[in-house]
Amino acid sequence: MTTDDQLDDIASEVLELGDLIDYQTGATVSRTLVDREAATLTVFAFDESESLSEHTAPHDALLQVLEGTATITIDGEDYELEGGQSIVMPADVPHAVAADTRFKMFLTMVR
Numbered sequence: 001m002t003t004d005d006q007l008d009d010i011a012s013e014v015l016e017l018g019d020l021i022d023y024q025t026g027a028t029v030s031r032t033l034v035d036r037e038a039a040t041l042t043v044f045a046f047d048e049s050e051s052l053s054e055h056t057a058p059h060d061a062l063l064q065v066l067e068g069t070a071t072i073t074i075d076g077e078d079y080e081l082e083g084g085q086s087i088v089m090p091a092d093v094p095h096a097v098a099a100d101t102r103f104k105m106f107l108t109m110v111r
Helices: 004-010
Strands: 028-035 039-046 051-055 060-067 069-074 077-082 086-089 095-099 103-110
Touching: 060 069, 060 077, 069 086, 069 103, 077 086
Parallel strands: none
Antiparallel strands: 028 039, 039 103, 051 095, 060 086, 060 103, 069 077, 069 095
C-alpha cells in the first residue's frame, strides 16, 4: 500500500511518467505510484524481449504505452501498440504483455 508520505512525494507535481522509472537490462521493473481501494497506478519499464505471461486480473485496467512498442494479447488476440497508444484490458479476461522494443507503460487498475 502506498503510504501518504510516498504519495506526498508526487502529489501536486507535474510528472513525466516515463522519467519515474529506469530500464534494467534483462528485466521488467515497476513502480507503484498509488495503491488505494479504488485504483492502483503503476509505471513499468520492460527491457527488449521481456514479458508478463498470460494471466487474469479481477479488475478492469487501462494500459498506456509511454514509449517504445509492445504486443498486448487479450483473450488470444494480439494488439501492436506504440508510444501514445492505450488499450483496456477487461476484468477476468486472459491477457499478456510482451516488449517488442524497450518500452514503458502506465497501468491504471480500477477496482
